[in-house]
Amino acid sequence: MQSPKGNWGGDADARNWLCTSYTLLLLKDLGLDPLSEEARKSISLVRGHITWPQQMGGLPYFDGETEPCVNGWILGVGAYFGQASDRLVDRLLGEQLEDGGWNCDAPQSRRSSFHSTICVLEGLFEYEKAKGETAAVTEARVRAHEYLLERRMFRSLSTGEVIDPNWTRFSFPTTWHYDVLRGLDYLRSAGIEPDERVTEAVRLVAEKQDQNGKWTLENAHPDRVHFDMEGVEGEPSRWNTLRALRVLDWYSKRDK
Structure with a gap:
């Protein structure tokens, strides 16, 4: 289903980057061998053809865009498929909030989002698996683990109520x-x-x-x-x- 331009979703889809990211995430979760011929061909097309629009950074696909949740996916799939981006890691580490997580609405919001935090955590973990542990990444992950654990994985820290029944x-x-x-x-x-x-x-x-x-x-x-x-x-x-x-x-x- 991948196009010769490297993306999924087709030319008619105005958000090809999102379809592409979801598809790469799925291939990673399914355990596609990153050294297989199919994986190498697919990742080569992504690397060679896809860049972000200027308003989203204008960088090559595996160097990420502007939102930490998306960048968490990109870091994870990039690391898994041999395209780990140190630039992207540095950006995510610099965006970690005081409470230990991340939020795509920062800096307007200084309170972390469970959605953004889990996406970044998964990406940082794949990065360390691929490149080895570093003090900065490990420390960031530990802080984010505490963010989740202090809230019992789904409860408000201040009220104890379930944050979102979904x-x-x-x-x-x-x-x-x-x-x-x-x-x-x-x-x-x-x-x-x-x-x-x-x-x-x-x-x-x-x-x-x-x-x-x-x-x-x-x-x-x-x-x-x-x-x-x-x-x-x-x-x-x-x-x-x-x-x-x-x-x-x-x-x-x-x-x-």
Whole structure:
């Protein structure tokens, strides 16, 4: 489905960069071998043909644009497919907010967004896997982990209330959207030792398992990913089931 110009979405789509990013994210999540002929050809087309519009920085695709959530995706897929951008890392580190996260509405907003924060965390983690740990990136990730954990993965720090009920409903692909399962699966993949601050969130995941041992698709997002990965809402979801089982296994092996 990739065009000779490197993008997905077609010329009629005014937001080709978004379709391209979602598609690359999906290929990464599916585990496409970055050294395979298909991956090398595809990434070469992206690298050789796609640049951001001037109002979004005008840089090559893998050097990112202006929003930290998008730049988190770009950093992650770039690192996974051998195109890690040090320039992009420096930008994201400089944009981390005082409370430990990121927000695409900064600097107007000084309060972090769960959506932006999880996207950046996933990108920084892929970068460290590809390039090795650095003190600056590791410190930024630890601060962002605390941002999520202090809020029990989905609760307001000031009131204790659930910030957004949609975060308790799980979907795949997640694109830019945060939810509890995505946050927990990130912590699992990053090797974070679970503590009591994730207990409620893990319990929420466990309670959603149906009588057949599966998890359903609950909150399908309308973002364009070109083909359906799952069925319809309410039906069993392979990807939610896989990620939920990984999270429960991770939590069960914690130090008690």
